[in-house]
Amino acid sequence: MGKTRIALLGFGTVGTGVWNILSTSKGEIEANIGEEIEIAKILVKNIGKRRRVEVPPGILTTDFEEILKDTSIKVIVEVIGGMEPTLDYIKMALESGRHVVTANKLLISKFGSEILRLAAENSVNLRYEASVCGGIPLINVIKESLSVERINEVAGILNGTTNYILSKMTDEGCSFETALAEAQAKGFAEADPTSDVEGFDALYKLRILSKLVFGVETNEDLIFREGITNITKDDISHAKELGYKIKLLAAAKRSMDKIVLRVAPTLVPEKHFLAGVGDCFNAVFLKGAAVGELIFYGKGAGELPTGSAVVSDIVGILRNKSTGQKDRKSTVDISCQTTEWSKSKYFVRFSMNNKTYDIQKLISVFESGNxxxxxxxxxxEAAKTSNVLLIISEADTLELRKALAKLEATFESVKGLRVLRVEDFEAEEFNPQILDAGNL
Amino acid sequence: MGKTRIALLGFGTVGTGVWNILSTSKGEIEANIGEEIEIAKILVKNIGKRRRVEVPPGILTTDFEEILKDTSIKVIVEVIGGMEPTLDYIKMALESGRHVVTANKLLISKFGSEILRLAAENSVNLRYEASVCGGIPLINVIKESLSVERINEVAGILNGTTNYILSKMTDEGCSFETALAEAQAKGFAEADPTSDVEGFDALYKLRILSKLVFGVETNEDLIFREGITNITKDDISHAKELGYKIKLLAAAKRSMDKIVLRVAPTLVPEKHFLAGVGDCFNAVFLKGAAVGELIFYGKGAGELPTGSAVVSDIVGILRNKSTGQKDRKSTVDISCQTTEWSKSKYFVRFSMNNKTYDIQKLISVFESGNxxxxxxxxxxEAAKTSNVLLIISEADTLELRKALAKLEATFESVKGLRVLRVEDFEAEEFNPQILDAGNL
Structure with missing residues (x-):
């Protein structure tokens, strides 16, 4: 039986997962690809560091050149993360004729097209299943099974850390700060949580998905991004009153010849699948012209789920050495549009004095502005004040901004104005429903 | 640009879907595979029949030999269904060196291994993505992305018709008969609904999935199968009282060196994803050793979803002409076991006279029998009688049967005994919880 030698760049959580899976699934892998996979070298920063797994002496190295020079190594697996020095490593690996597997969302999001071109020029494969939603076999599904499906929408919970925080806030009624602290204590959030809680991580993944399903590069600056740091217990309980849960939703939608992308805390109907995604789980919703709605759900992070995606890519490359996966290219001219001009559904909340409350006047403020x-x-809420919760079924950001200015001008007592997006996942017919709990 | 000529056997719902998708997605397909796909021949029963789509005169034929003799046809797509004459057609197609795509679950369930071997012997591909869960790209995911994942459990809602009926009964409180009649009126159920409502359709699909994930052939006679024809409104409302919904669940689980398979109406926790699968949708739950829990959700039937799975297989074959997908073979010796001896969780319901109700005595009847x-x-329920609802956290069928006999012997007033299976999808710790609403 033959043997393929591979190298790991990095030996942290994901690298350890890859090591463990390749050890425990040895039988399955050999039966499947008809050869053995051997990890010949592992690039680390510190050879002497204590590790959770024991590796044969001599396979750890701090020198990337040593790996590059070993021509018996056919596949290089990058699980270091970040841009430096990973981008250079990946380029050198591809240029030297090695297949590459990476779990690096930042890198694929920013340099995916460039390094995929480099892979094609060197007749090698570059796979990155683990870069989006860890263990969910999403990227290969889009590239293989859905390769000719016309996908019009992709939306999902792409970041496990924020989903853990929001689920905690929803289920236990705690504050953002408390939930974040717990996520950090459990190792679900990093000491500096910015990339997760401000939506950058989800944005990188959305760009990767969006390139895959629409076949076009998007301009990162045109993608609306809002994190969850301002979400309060009140937001969550008020959303609940209208039958919604708040999720950090990353969404890209085709609208005529434009794609609109955004990452934002979003109200999702309580009964929708995505609202039921708890804990650190991820889920992705796709809507295809023929296939209709599809949802994929699973673990978005963690040693073994992410490791399994990396191993699946290694096996995929070894099974299909000759055939590179082709990326989709759009057959029509579509481009990325800022959400500023696009229509969306909104949740609006404010408190006001009961005396000045006038349902018809309130509605006309919004409807006069479309x-x-x-x-x-x-x-x-109290003896004299009420909370008013509204769902605006359709407005563009500018129209809504004007309406809100008019609201504050018309009703002096309006306070604590709060606006969040809503995603119902269906072409809902316009069917006004006025619930005035105060009068029930 | 080259052109691949294919033939359709059958031009009903799925065949029409394939025709429509190949017409509307022409651009995507050409961009993806670098050639055109032309439907050169369509085998029908009656050439003169009025159809919803117009096809060029001359491509319809009633003679399979005419297709077989046309050596320019490289791929034959079987969308007739049933065993006769489809099995012969597929064998002849493979023996003559044609790739085959089929949507036929009955055929793959019963003769999958035989015709896959025939395909391998003739160096052609046989794909059957559409045979299980229509539009959900499940089979190719298991064969490709999860090819080396050690899967320990697969469970799902594999039949859309019964899910429509049970959802209707749950949401609207109607009877099985009313819901079935509506499903028939809407075209979701056939005039003779036996295959769906008695669980045969789900069983065929479960056998296909089980072969794929465990790599072993299962003995159909050892698979427990129970349909939904006996499910009543009471079953549904009582399940709800304990926090469950009733779904027709098809499940296969690895337990040591055995696999236990069953298709049965099953109580699923209301908060679990599968409980939220409504209408005719399908969903499949997989549990892998490394990847953890995965769920795939989508449309299990219909012209376009099923058609899209067929088209995806055609494209898959044309993109990977040289590499046949390998089926998994188990690396350990596992075999199929009847559920009769296996442990399961159960829901038990009966009514009894309030006077004879004795909580400790009731529990001891069950617990003395393990x-x-x-x-x-x-x-x-009424002045004198109560309904008693129990969840038995673990029992094998024989133990439970004995306990129920003892129950009826001990309590004369016990009536309307009803037993259903429960699936919690987690290794629940034993944590007894006695809710005696009558005493609250």
Whole structure:
């Protein structure tokens, strides 16, 4: 039986997962590809560091050149993360004729097209299943099974850390700060949580998915991004009153010849699958012209789930040495559009004095500005004030901004104005429903 | 640009879907595989029949030999269904060196191994993505991305018709008969619904999945199968009282060196993803050793979803002409076991006279026979009688049968005994919880 020698760059969580899976699934792998996979070298920063797994002496190295020079190594697996020095390593690996597997979302998001071109020029494969939603076999599904499906929408919970935080806040009624601290204590969030909680991580993944399903490069600057740091317990409980849960949703939608992309805390109907995605789980919703709605759910991170995606890529390359996966190219001219001009559904909340509350006048403030109100709920909060919760069924950002200015001008007592996006995942017919709990 | 000529056997719902997708996605397909796909011949029963789509005169034929003799046809797509004459057609197609795509679950379930061997002997591909869960790209995911994952469990809602009926009964409180009649009126159920409502359709699909994930052939006679024809409104409302929904679940689980398979109406926790699968949708749950839990959700039937799976297989074959997909072979010796001897979780319901109700005595009847009671709920029904609802956390069928006989012998007033299976999808710790609503 033959043997393929591979090298790991990095030996942290994901690298350890790859090592463990290749050891425990030896039988399955040999039966499947008809050869053995041997990890010949592992690039680390510190050879002497104590590790959770024991590796044969001599396979650890701090010198990338040593790996590059070993021509018996056919596949190089990058699980270091970040841009420096990984981008150079990957380029050198591809240029030297090695297949590359990477779990690096930042790198693929920013330099995917460039390094995929480099792979093609050198007749080698570059796979990156683990870069989006860890263990969910999403990228290869889009490239293989859905390769000719016309996908019009992709939306999902792409970041496990923020989903853990929001689930915690929803289920236990705790604050963002408390939930974040717990996520950090459990190792789900990093000491500096910026990339997760501000939506950067989800944005990188959305760009990768969006390139895959629409076949076009998107301009990162045109993607609307809002994190979850401002989400309060009140937001969550008010969303619940209207039948919604708040999720950090990354969404890309085709609208005529444009794609609109955004990452934002979003109200999702409580009964929708995505609302049921708890803990650190990830889920992705796709809508295809023929196939209809598809949802993929699984673990987005962790040693073994992410490791399994990396191993699946290694096996995929070894099974299909001759055939590189082709990336989709759009057959029509579509481009990325800023969300500023696109229509969306919104949740609006404010408190006001009961005396000045006038349902018809409130609705007309919004509707005169083309923001259609589809649900309204008044919840008495104290003796004199009420919370007003509205679902605006359709408005563009500028129209809505004007309506909100008019609202504050018309009703002096309006306070604590809060606006969040809503995603119902269906072409809902306009069917106004005015719920005035205060009068029930 | 080259052109691949293919033939369709059958031009019903799925065949029409394939025709429509190949027409509308022409651009995507050409960009993807670098050639055109032309439907050169379509085998039909009646050439003169009025059809929803117009096809060029001359491509319809009633003679399979005409297709077989046309050596310019490289791929034959079987969308007739049933065993006769499809099995012969597929064998002849493979023996004559044609790649075959089929949507036929009955055929793959019963003769999959035989015709896959025939395909391998003739160095052609046989693909059958559409045979299980229509549009969900499940089979190719298991064969490609999860090819070396050690899967320990697969369970799902594999039949859309029964899911429509059960959802209707749950949401609208109607009877099985009413829901079935509506499913028939909407075209979701056939005039003779036996295959769907008695669980045969789900069983065929479960056998296909089980062969794929465990790599072993299962003995159809050892698979427990129970349909939904006996499910009543009471079953559904009582399940709800304990926090469950009833779904027709097809499940296969690895237990040491055995696989246990069953198709049965099953109580699924209301909060679990599978409980949220409504309408005719399908969903499949997989549990892998490394990847953890995965769920795939989508449309299990219909012209376009099923057509899209067929087209995806055609494209898959044309992109990877040289490399046949390998089926998994188990690396350990596992075999199929009847559920009769295996442990499961159960829901038990009966009514009894309030006077004879004795909580400790009831529990001891079950526990003395090794059936552990984890939940018990007494709901007073009338002046003198109560419904008793129990969750048995673990029992094998024979132990439970004995306990139920003892129950009826001990309590004369016990009536309307009803037993259904429960699936919690997790290794629940034993944590008894006695809810006696009658005493609250």
């Amino acid at each position: 923001s259609r109100v589809s649900k309204m709920l008044k919840v008495e | 059936s552990r009671v984890s939940k018990m709920l007494k709901v007073e």
